[in-house]
Amino acid sequence: MTAVPAEQPDPQVVVVAGGTGLVGSAVVRRLVADGARVVVPTRGADSHAPDGARVVRGVDWEHPETLLDVLTEPGWAPTGAVAALGGWWLGDQLVDVAPDVWRRILESHLTAHWLAVRAIAPVLVGPDPAYVLLNGAAATEPMPGSGPVNVTGAAQRMMVRVLREEPVGARVRFHEVSVLAAVGGDERNLDPGSEVDRADVAAAVVRTLADPASPAVVEVS
Ligand SMILES: NC(=O)c1ccc[n+]([C@@H]2O[C@H](COP(=O)([O-])OP(=O)(O)OC[C@H]3O[C@@H](n4cnc5c(N)ncnc54)[C@H](OP(=O)(O)O)[C@@H]3O)[C@@H](O)[C@H]2O)c1
Numbered sequence: 001m002t003a004v005p006a007e008q009p010d011p012q013v014v015v016v017a018g019g020t021g022l023v024g025s026a027v028v029r030r031l032v033a034d035g036a037r038v039v040v041p042t043r044g045a046d047s048h049a050p051d052g053a054r055v056v057r058g059v060d061w062e063h064p065e066t067l068l069d070v071l072t073e074p075g076w077a078p079t080g081a082v083a084a085l086g087g088w089w090l091g092d093q094l095v096d097v098a099p100d101v102w103r104r105i106l107e108s109h110l111t112a113h114w115l116a117v118r119a120i121a122p123v124l125v126g127p128d129p130a131y132v133l134l135n136g137a138a139a140t141e142p143m144p145g146s147g148p149v150n151v152t153g154a155a156q157r158m159m160v161r162v163l164r165e166e167p168v169g170a171r172v173r174f175h176e177v178s179v180l181a182a183v184g185g186d187e188r189n190l191d192p193g194s195e196v197d198r199a200d201v202a203a204a205v206v207r208t209l210a211d212p213a214s215p216a217v218v219e220v221s
Contacts, residue, residue: 012036014209015071015081017116019055020047022186023134023179024084026198027205028053034206037076041067061115071123079126080209084134085112086152088188094147102148109152113159121163121172130173130209133160134201137180157217164216175208177201180221196220 014031018024019040031038032052040049041059049055054076059067071078086109091097113133121131138146139153156176163174181196182189189195201220208214 012080013039013071013076013078015039015041015067015078015120016049016053016084017041017081017112017120018084018086018134019049019053019082020044021084021087023183023198023201024082025050026202027082027084030199030202030206039067039070039076039078061112061119064115064119067119068123071120077125078120078123079129081116081120081124081131082134082205082209083113083116083132085109085116086134086149088136088146088182088186089149090145090188093145097148105148106152109149110155110159113156117159117163121168121174124172128173128212129171130175130212131163132175132177132205132208134205135176135178137178139176139178160216173212173214174216175214176217177205177208178217178219180219194221 014036016024016028016038019028020042028038028040029050032050038053039056040053041056043059045058047057056067056070070076089105117131124131133156135153135156138149139157143150160174160176163169179196179201181194183198183201184195204218204220208218
């Protein structure tokens with residue numbers, strides 16, 4: 001009897017927005033190691049992501065055609081997405097934050113998440129499309145000197161809740177992975193009370209993408 005070769009399943013295609021950053025690059029490394037095709041959109045013209053990822057440079061998130069052109073190529077339709085956008089900030093107390101700093105943090109930590117989900121969620125395909133946003137303890141715990149990040153973190157959490165309730169949420173699974181400790185290797189955390197390895201954060205993100213039973217908020221500490 002001749003053995004019929006088993007049909008290879010299509011590889012998973014995951015877009016990692018912020019895949020050039022501290023947490024996002026760890027997520028990219030883990031997905032590549034697991035055999036996924038990984039697309040990393042970045043605003044920079046010469047930004048880098050871990051080996052094995054397909055980097056799409058010069059992305060304008062308000063007009064993301066260069067990214068969407070890649071995602072419509074045969075074999076590159078995305079089945080999942082991760083948004084690791086924003087990062088950490090420590091500075092003045094809220095009443096002393098300069099307006100341009102406030103606006104810049106709202107842009108990088110909140111508007112960037114909205115623009116990314118607006119670009120990517122509608123084009124996710126497959127039987128169980130999933131979208132994971134990274135967030136942190138600042139979403140719930142007031143942190144003096146990091147007020148703008150508290151405000152954007154709380155708003156980001158509400159954004160996920162709204163997405164889950166709107167029509168897009170009936171088709172796409174939205175989750176937040178909430179990192180409750182400082183991520184090891186981030187020099188912006190001057191005095192971290194506790195630290196988590198970014199490989200562990202990446203593992204939690206990948207588990208959340210894969211598991212339809214994941215809760216809305218997955219905590220990592
Ligand atoms: N770092 C920590 O200790 C820590 C702790 C808890 C939770 N987290 C969470 O992890 C996530 C990622 O944090 P991170 O520390 O890895 O971030 P990061 O390294 O500072 O930056 C992540 C990426 O955000 C993108 N970005 C920045 N400003 C943007 C803007 N205005 N518009 C669009 N994209 C912008 C950049 O991508 P391009 O320049 O390539 O476009 C950058 O590579 C955040 O959601 C954060 O809440 C981090």
